[in-house]
Amino acid sequence: MPLSWRQLASLLGPPGPMTPLVLSMPSPQANDRRILLRAPQAQTISRVDAVLSGGTSPSVSFSLRHGADVSAAGTVATTDPITVTSTTTGSASTSFQSPIFPAGHWLWLQVTAASGNPLGLTVSIELQ
Secondary structure, three states, rough: OOOOOHHHHHHHHHHHHHHOOOEEEOOOOOOOEEEEEEEEOOOOEEEEEEEEEEOOOOEEEEEEEEEOOOOOEEEEEEOOEEOOOOOOOEEOOOOOOOEEEEEOOOOEEEEEEOOOOOOOEEEEEOOO
């Protein structure tokens, strides 16, 4: 006899943190925007790591935003734009202004400033 959905769910256990969401953006420029996901359930941003590649003294600032309408400004998840200057170890952020976003909301990254001609920005976002 096949298992019911409830029985299958009990075998899998409670939901845990999602696999980190990783974005690689070539040659990031101010006002670049990348839509990352539409939340299937309420999500909480717990950590953001970012690193740059290439460039001459590169620097990129970005914010994470969420909302039901990606054409609107959305709600800023990060207190201030996250600024990345490292091409080696990267930088980590764990403090956020509005880290929780509801089911059905979109999450996107908005580059607010870029200098030093970075060749790439890689961002890893941990969600729970």
